[in-house]
Amino acid sequence: MPNFEGTWKMKSSENFEDLLKALGVNPMLRKVAVAAASKPHVEIKQNGENFYIKTSTTVRTTEINFLIGEEFNEETVDGRKCKSLATWETENKIYCKQTLLSGNGPKTFWSRELKGDELILIFGADDVVCTRIYVRA
Numbered sequence: 001m002p003n004f005e006g007t008w009k010m011k012s013s014e015n016f017e018d019l020l021k022a023l024g025v026n027p028m029l030r031k032v033a034v035a036a037a038s039k040p041h042v043e044i045k046q047n048g049e050n051f052y053i054k055t056s057t058t059v060r061t062t063e064i065n066f067l068i069g070e071e072f073n074e075e076t077v078d079g080r081k082c083k084s085l086a087t088w089e090t091e092n093k094i095y096c097k098q099t100l101l102s103g104n105g106p107k108t109f110w111s112r113e114l115k116g117d118e119l120i121l122i123f124g125a126d127d128v129v130c131t132r133i134y135v136r137a
Contacts, residue, residue: 002092002114004051008042008134011118015130022106022128023078032059042119042134051086051094068094076100076108077123089113 016037020030036059045052049068054061066072066086074084082098089095093113100108106126113120119134 001048003046004044004094004112004114004119005046006044007137008044008119009137010038010040010042011133011135013038013130013132015128016123016132019077019123019125019128019130022125023076023108024105025078036060041137066096074098076105077125080105082108 017030017034020033025033036057039057041056043052043054043056050065051068052063052065054063062075064072064074064084066074066084068086068088071083071085074082076082076098080103081101083101084096084098086094086096089111090113092115093111095111096109098108098110106128107124109124111120111122113122117135121132121134123130123132
């Protein structure tokens with residue numbers, strides 16, 4: 001089983017602003033979010049298939065707890081409440097489908113994959129994909 005546990009710092013980010021645009025975030029909030037999320041601090045704790053992920057930026061901190069294969073509550077990147085289901089897509093990759101609890105919006109998901117010493121985080125909104133690469137801090 002892959003070991004996601006640790007503290008991670010972002011090495012690169014692609015398409016974050018495009019993702020926010022696809023989610024309908026207004027231009028002013030997009031600028032704030034892009035600036036705030038430029039150096040997120042990610043802490044992952046893992047016990048088998050139980051995960052705790054805390055992501056901290058200067059503006060917002062999010063925490064999720066989940067067990068692979070069991071639905072859990074979380075929020076999309078833009079803060080809408082959703083039900084999520086994380087499953088193993090491959091031996092080293094967790095894929096999580098998000099379903100909005102109310103309202104309409106693009107289909108959203110995230111995945112986290114260990115590749116060598118890097119953690120690849122992908123956020124998706126319909127056909128717009130944001131890729132963020134992290135290394136252990």
